[in-house]
Each structure stands twice: as structure tokens, then as C-alpha cells.
Amino acid sequence: MQNISFSYEAIPAIRGLTLHIEEGDRIALLGANGSGKSTLLRILDALYFPSSGTVTFKGNALTEKQLQHDEFSLNFRRRVALVFQNPDVQLFNPTVFDEVAYAPLQLQWSKEDVIRRVQETLQVMSISHLRDRSPYRLSVGEKKRVALASVLVLDPEVLLLDEPTATLDPKSQSQVVDLIQQWKGTAKTVITATHQLEIVEDIADRVLVLEAGAVIAEGTPSEILSNTGLLLRANLIHAHRHFHDGIMHSHPHFHGHSPHEHEH
Amino acid sequence: MHIPDGYLSPSTCATFYLFAATGWYAALKRVKQLLATRAIPLISVFAAFCFVVMMFNVPLPGGTTGHAVGVGIAAIVLGPWASILAISIALAIQALFFGDGGITTLGANCFNMAIVGSFSAYAVYRMVAASSKLSSRQRVVAAALAGYVAINASALVTAVELGIQPMLFHDSSGTPLYAPYSLHVAIPAMMIGHLTFAGLAEAVISAGMVSYLQRADLSLLRGVSGLAQAPGAIIAGAGTEGSAGRLSPGRLWWAVACLMLFTPLGILAAGTAWGEWSSADWMNPHTREQIGAASGNHAPPSSVPSGIEKLSTVWTAPFPGYAPRFIKSPAFGYLISAMFGVGLLVLASLLARVAARKWPGRNLGT
């Protein structure tokens, strides 16, 4: 049983939050930009430490001191992985192969294990053909896949995804969603921060809505997504307007799962 | 200001590698202590930034090249030690990939631009900005001055290194083996280009950046202590508020001591500097030969030019020829005179600071 609980205040980005996450949970953090989703994910990944309150992972408190112990750090970094919103931030090695090999190398795996595992991962993510390419010259979709590969290579137990589908074309987007769906029912815990409502149903069983650093609602995807007032307040939907045949249609809604089509 | 391979003799290269290595070692220790591993991406960013700035250079005949460095803003935001590392890294990459600056002269280049540059920029900035508000105009002026002084200090040291080459390293026929221009050509050649174009460019960059940061992200101007904390959160591995912000008197004295050690170089300017001859020199056949050689092989006039004769009695300096009479060795005389001169300067600046503190209406605090 995995238990993350924390409450903290006083960080400008997050205020007074208490959360329990169990192993195998698939959670979506919904919120507009600036609502604190990214900060929360980083706290979960022990990159930021709350100015008050505690974060625990499997019974161990995540503090700065703890993370400085080699054994604990190596263990934690392997089991919890964060994929950043901006893939360029995660791609700083000379080739894609080196990039995916970075994490296991840091965790001191043997060279043979590293090479074997990297090749496997590249294949799973269908990017083997990119292995000797320079990360600067990839398309956004390819970069995101490399970034994902670079954390999946460790086979982590907890995956923290920061806006995994933002700026992606529909095809790449559905590929990422498929990947996340694969983990349904497994022991992997996935926490996804996103503002794209259309993927929420597929990637999560539980939704938390954030606004200005606080959780303003919690529930199942269907509960949250049907609450139009809440969504408007959290700045997650907009009044969509299109113009055809000389008539202006206005619908306050979001582009849901079923393709948005009108009969014209 | 990058010195390529072949401009400096092996012994000069080795000496400056030694100086630079000491600087690097000290800088690395300091940076690790203050910023831990967090410094690494930050220094790399500044290194990349300075790299780009330095790429725009023009050749200065008689010297090497003239360009801005970015040392002003680097020293202000990173502090002098991290700035040393940032600029040295930029220089190393330029040397390897662009032949901008040589491999054997990397030590000297780092000493000139990274070490001398960073410390001068930092010292001037702290002295002029003193304890004014982070967002005040005084800081912008301080940054401009810091950049300007740093570039020219670096250029001066570079010019000296180049200028002493022909004197010290030539073959039996008098052919200079490395940089061929002596101090009287190298110094003006380097300084004119930097006192004008390069110095101004650096001043504009430093001032522009500081003014931008004042509006965009004030915390970066707090110096090293500001960098050790991320806005609003505590990042793993952050350092503690270091004392790197203050220019302590101890450090100032170190800088002064180093400066004084350089003064005997003045002696090496074989005989007397061009144009600084006394009337006695004109009559002495040995010095006449030197004058001729230094002046494009024109023979000097046979008698002392009348103007020099008349004016030479107007002012007799207390230390004529820089050597108080009771000191026999010229080298020692130079050192004493330098100490005296520098002592006067330090005293003057300390008095200025005291006076400034007593000035009414000053903004104190950050």
C-alpha cells in the first residue's frame, strides 16, 4: 500500500492541501496554468520541499536531508519519475540513446543492463530509429516520446506527468493517451496534470480540480466534467464560438470525448 | 582579447596557467560551498550567454581582438567566483571549436578575462552601488562602470602580457619570437579599441541587463544569496546565504597586493618608456641608440630639443625616475613607489566611502 499524505501552507503556489494517494490510483490534476499543478507534481517528486507540512512516500518522509542519503535517493528516484511539461528541459544529452540511458546510468546500473534496457524501451516507444539523432532536431511529438522513454526506462512505480499532451498533434496525443490507458489496472500509479478536459476520462479514475494553489473539488471524472459551473470557475472551459452560414453559434462547453460535429 | 597560440612564449603560458589554475581551484571550492550542484546549470547558462557575446569581435592591429565579454552581468548576478568559472568555460569551448584563443594560451586568457575581469567588475559594482536600493538607478550606473572597468582592466593585462614578449623572447638577431609588439605599441593598440568600442559595448550590455532585471526579476540582483533560493519554494541542495555579497577589506588588500607585484614589469620596458626621456637621456650615447631603435630607426637629433631642456627644471618629482636615491636596486625602487602610490589610492577610496556614509539623504537597505 502506498500512502502519500501531505498538508502544507505558506508556499505561494500551494495552500493548505491534504492528499492521500494509493497504489494503482490514476489521478488527474485539473487546473488552468498557474493553478499550482506543476508545483504539486514537483513536491511529489521531492524536487521542492514544502515550507510547512509533510510528504511521505511508503511511510518515509520526504525531506531534504533524506534525499541526501545515497541509498534512499537512488531508491526513490528509480521508483518515482516526473515528465516535465517542456521536453527541451529534459533533453540535454547529445543523442537520443544517451538521453534514455542517462537515468539508469545515474542510478549506477551496470553497462550491459543499461544498454539492454535502453534498447527495449526505445522499441516499446517506437523510437528506435531515432537512437543516434540529436535531440535538438526532433519534432515536438518525438521529443515528448523521448522524454517519456527516458523515464520509462527505469520502470518506475509512480509516474508524474506534467501536461503530457499539450502542444501535440491529435495523433501523437492519442498515442500518449493510449500509453497511459495501458497502465489501468496495473500497480503503476499515474498522476497527470493537464488542462485538456477531453482526455481526462481516459486517463483517470479520480479528478482533483485546482485553483490558485488549493483543491476546490474532488470526484470521479463524470462528476467533475458535468459540473459546468465548476469548470468555468476554474477557467477550464470557454464559451466556444463558431461562425458559419452567416450565423454565429455560441456554446459554453468543452470539446468532449465524442467528436464535436454539427449537421450543417 | 583572445590570445591565440603562438603569441605567448611557453614560459609565459605556463606561468599564467598556474595563476589561472589557482583561480579555478579556488572558484570551484567556493562555488560548491555556496551553491552546491545547483550552480551547474546556472553557470552553464551564463557561460553560453557570454560565449555568444564574445563571438562578435574585431581584430585590433598591434594587439589581438576587441569585443565585449558579458563579464559585467556575470559577476553581478553570479558573484565573482562563479563568474570566473562561467567565462572560463566559454573561453574553453571557443578555443576548442573556433580557434578563438589558443589552447596553450587558455590559462592566460582565463586569467585576463575571467579572473581579472570578474574581480574588477565585482569590486567596482559593489563600491559604486554600495547599499543603494536594488531597483535604483545607481545600480545601473554601477553596472555600466563595472563592465567598462572590467573590460579595460582585462585589456590592459592582455596588452602587458603581449607587450613584454618581444623584450624577453627574441632570437640572436633581434627577431621577436612571439608577439612582436612591445608595450608602447601593444598598450595603446589594445586600450584604444577597448576604451572606446569594446568598453562601451560592455557597459551598455551590463547596464541594459541590470535595468532589465530590475523590472523583470529583482531577486537575481541580490547576488549569490538570491540565487540560492528559488522564488517561493525551497529547492533541494540550495546553499545558505553566503557572505559572498560583501567585499571585505581583507579581499581588497589581496587585490592590491597582486597589483603591486606587477609593477616591476615597468622596469622590463627596456630602459625608459617611449617619450619619457629626461634631458640627460638625450646626451647619453647609449640611450640615444635606444631612442633611435624605438622610434622607427630614426636617428635622434644631436642636441637636446630646446623645449625639453626648458621644461625639465619646472617640476622635480619627489621620486625622480621612480627611485628614491637611497635605494640602489631599480626593481626595489619600483616596488616601493608602487606601494606608496597604491597606498595613496586605497586611502583616498576609504576616505571617500566614509564621506559617502555621512552624506545626508542616502538610501540604505536593499
Added chain:
Amino acid sequence: MSRHSFLESTLQGFTRAVSKALQSEHAATQPGLLQQLDPRVRVLGIFALVISVILCRRLEAIAAILLVAIAIAVASRVSLASLAKRVWLVVLGFSGVIALPALFLTPGAPLFVLRYATLHLTITVQGVRTAVLLVLRVETAATLTTVLVLTTPWTHILKALRSLHLPAEIVIMLAMTHRYVFLLIETANQMFESRKSRTVGTLSSSELRKMTARTAGVLLSKSIELSQEVYLAMLSRGFRGEVRLLADFRLKARDYAGLTAFLFTGCVAVWMGR
């Protein structure tokens, strides 16, 4: 828009030049002489030759090393045309201009006198020798360094430096700076493009200066932000301050032979050129 587009085209040309120069070239993958040697031997060997260039006192010895450098280049499949473009012409342009006045300013035995109206310029023997000596040294050293860089991938150079006991932090910083230069240039390009599309009409020179200063400021800010993010990403993947690379260098017999050859050539040249 003329001043604006000048700045832009300079920046674009510059960007292209830098990108090309920083990326490992085709030659690095070719089966040439240098490519067969362990990167550490390459680094040490080339550096040894560069040192011997500055130790030599005679023109003939330096010229000999230059010929050796060119021979190595050819044997390592480095195109002489690219060397000429990258090194020889550039050095001639910079150091040539710098060395030119030495022809006239160096005291010594006059060789040639140029007369033009009242202008009297004496070219001395020593002047010619010193100018040639300078330019030749720079050309040779630059050729050697460039051949090394063109035949060795950047990561291998870094790993070689690390095994030669350069501190880990410095090696990481070199690697990251290399990466950031690209990002910086890309960001700068993007910013200039977006300004261009938003600017109507010509900019005055003071406006241009302000825009450049502001652009530089934004660039710096973004870069610092980026560096903080990259640091977090590195931590997240287990970074704890050590450089760990995949490549594994092992010295073979031919590496020892290569190293010996380099050192021998250097010593011979220095001895002959003393």
C-alpha cells in the same frame, strides 16, 4: 527595415555558422587515422604537438609540424577545403591583419623601403621573420586543434578530459554549455522573428539599441529559468553530481604506438627548431 534586416541576417548567418561548428562533423564517423585511436591519445597527442609548436624557435621546424598536421588531416579523411575555410583563411584574416604592422615596426636590418609621397615605410628582415613566425604558429596550432575536433565527437572529448582528471563538475558544465548555446541561439532567433512580424516600419537606431538590450535581457531571463528547470530534471533522474557516460575507452597497442609517434614528432621538431 534595412538596419533591422541587417542585424537579423547577421544573427542568422552567425547562428548557422555556430550550429555547424559545434556539431560533430561527418569526418568523425569516417575510418581515418585519428579515428582509430583512443580519444585520450588523440587529445594528448594533439596537445603535445601544439606545445611543440610554441617551443620551436625556427620557421622550418614549425612548417614541418604544419605539414605533419596536414598529413594527419588527410589520413583522417578531413577535407582540406573545409580546413581552409574554417581555419586557414580565418587565421590569415585575423592574425594576418594583426601581424602586418610588425613588418614596419620591428627594429632591425632594413630589407625594403616603401616610398609613397612623404610616407617612408621600412620593412626589416626581422619584421618579415617575426610576422611569418607568428602567422605560421597560429595556423599550425589552429589546424591541429581543428583536426582533433572534426574527428572526435564532443562527448568523447569530454570523457577523455574526464579520464585525464578534469573535475566532474567542469566536464558537466562544458557539456551543458554546449547544449545551451544552441537553445540560446534558437530562442534569440525566435524572438527576433516575432519582433519582426510585430514591427511596422523602420526602427530608429536608438529604438534598435533598446530592442536589442531588451531582447538580450529576456533571453537571459529565459535562460536562467531554463537552467533551473534543467537542474530539476537532472535531479529527478538521479543526478547527484557525478558524470557517468556510456562510452568505455580501453587502450590498445595501436594507441600506445600513436601516442609514442606524437610525442616523438614533437620532440624531434623542438630539438631541430631550438
